Amino acid sequence: MVQRVWQSLYNPVADRVSWYTSWRHSKPDYVRQRWEGQSGIRPSGKIAVLVHFSTNGRFAGYFLYLLRALEEAGFSTVIVSNARQIDRDSLETVLPHCARVLHRDNIGYDFGAWRDGISLTPEIAGAEQLLLVNDSIFGPLQNIPEILGRCDFDKADIWGMTDSFSGKYHLQSYFVLVGSKALRSKIFTDFWQRLRYVSSKRVVIYKYEIGLSQAMLRGGLRLRALFPYRTLTKAVFDCALVGPPKGVHPLRDEYFDRLFRSVNAGHPLNPTHYFWEYLITDLEFPFLKRELVEKNPAGVPLLSGWRSTIEQSSDYPVDLIEEYLQSTAKDRVF
Template identity: 30%
Template sequence: MTRPRITCLFAQYHPAGLLPPHVRHYLGELAASGMTVHLALSGVRTLSSDIARFCTARGIVPHLRPNRGMDFGAWQDLLAAGCAQGADRVVLANDSVFGPLHPLAPILERMMARPADVWGLVESRAPVWHLQSWFLCFGADALAHPAIRRVLAQPFAEMTKQEIILHGELGLGTAIRAAGLRAAAAWADTARGPRRLVPANPMHVDWLSIARSPDTPFIKVELLRDNPCGIGWTGAWRDLLATRDHFPAAWIDDALRGRPAGTCVAGWKSRLLFLLISRDRPAILRAMTRRRPATVPAMSPPAVAR
């Protein structure tokens, strides 16, 4: 049986034009799984020799572009450049997560075998049904569907972040269903109990259960950096990584150090609600009895992305 040709379009941005160790790790895992990886380096005008060597060693194709349109703008530019031509499946991914916390190739093999036109790693119903856009895989026919093409052809460079989320990520969810495409997710956002009435972002409210899952070993950068929902058990990430050796904690320490944190917008009522609806309840109980320091250590041991 002929192995399908899989292309990954990866959107990356760093304010200093760097390619941090945790992103190199992710890119290396994607390339090692057999994908052809096209890397959109947003805001980078000149390719550094260091990044060039990294890409060459792993068969990754770098693309320099202006920093506009965020991840959807980057994917749009890569599609316009013909990077997905000839691919049987196209993965859209970005650098908004830490991970994978364990090898990615077996996860991709399991998901690729599922009978789906499009699949993602995490499903969400907040605020409406969609597959979270930080990792999506489209079959060639699904990507070429007029409903999907219309979403990806929008002027993302002219949009704000919230508009891109609305018209891009949520728009894809609407288009997938309107087109009748078969969709699947490694992590299903099951509506049980209060969750039927209160949709919430699983990558925040259920983050620990997701990160521990064999098929979704990722943590959102936004969760650890900004924690906009005021999730009270984010400090458990260090204990989680202490139990595995595929992803050093130093990579997260280094990524968070010196980066301005956002503001928590959740009030105490919302925080209490998140406690009640989370699948992370055992971790929540432990967090209530053991407080961890919230600051990032001044120094961390050196770590090199494999």
């Protein structure tokens, strides 16, 4: 109790200090090294900026799988790594499948990396689509060109996989596809030019993950998610109305009751955690969040079934996830 009170007092002060001292990070970019990839910027008009981080500087197997999927979907990918160092042998595995690799100081989290990737890729000015993506996801579990084909830019200018009402409405930033109208808008350009390299993750989430969507909405741009939160909460209500299946396991019964009460009360939930199984099995969602199987911060029950869920819904090589967890998991196993 004392710790929670202390955190509630400390966090706002720390966040404010982080924001007001971010002026110290005033370089135009924080890139230290650069390698040109073998694919270059292709004339497809589609560019992805893919953020990478690992403690050992390696590009894991699941990262390479994602990179190759983006290549097959027609994206020229610029990798921006926040790792302390780059493993040179591992680097050789990604260079054939990307346009370039930028290695930078880890300042500003993903948004700092996206800013540097955008500012150092002048070809984006003439692109038709820009994909902002990071390595916090395993996948794609499904055909990604087919899924992205559902992004109709006559209906929205910026598309995300999932959206959230936590804080304020926003597209979750792990996978955001920006169309040409938004790319060429002053509001989008100004957002990245004015972005600060902030050291607080909470500030980055509020000012930039939430702030990006809110700034675009204020600028008159239209945002949509392929797997909207409203669809997921409707499924919870539909299940409650017909009566959820009881007796599967007490933990699942208890969890559904807790889920329904939160949704009914209007409390926003992280869709990629709380609805992960429904997303994959019923909606053919293409990703599994890495943090879910590393830490399960929401306490989702029976999570150890993630392997069979993926194997039954996808041909994604589950061994890639197992390999990653073997090198990174600490004190928890799901």
